[in-house]
Structures are given as structure tokens and as C-alpha cells.
Amino acid sequence: MGEVVSEQEQVDAILDGLPEDFNSFVMMVYSRFDTPTLEDIEGLLMLQKAQFEKFxxxxxxSKCLC
Structure with a gap:
């Protein structure tokens, strides 16, 4: 209480809280960035969500065509 939470701790908490479907996303984030910012994570999550929706x-x- 009363302690400042660093941006890296916030990013880690967000990534740790993602469901298993996002494991490859989390691996990509950690391999792509030394220290991803909250802004990086927000943009990448929006792109990932769009990809999931498209899929x-x-x-x-494809099920309707069968």
C-alpha cells in the first residue's frame, strides 16, 4: 500500500493474467522487447484480439459451407 508499481510490474501482471490461448503472444512479447511498455502491450493486444476475431x-x- 502506498508503493509505486513500476510499468514493468504492470506489464508482467497483464501478461501473467492472460488466458492460455495467449501463450504464444506472451512468448512473442518477451522475445521481441527488452522492456515492453504498457502502450506496446495495449497495441499488441488489440492486434491479437483482431486476429482471434478474424480466425x-x-x-x-467454413463450417457454414460444409
């Missing part, structure tokens, strides 16, 4: 849409679309 799910294509999966549903």
Missing part, C-alpha cells in the same frame, strides 16, 4: 469468423464461415 473465429473464418472458422464459422
Amino acid at each position: 473465429r469468423h473464418e472458422l464459422v464461415k
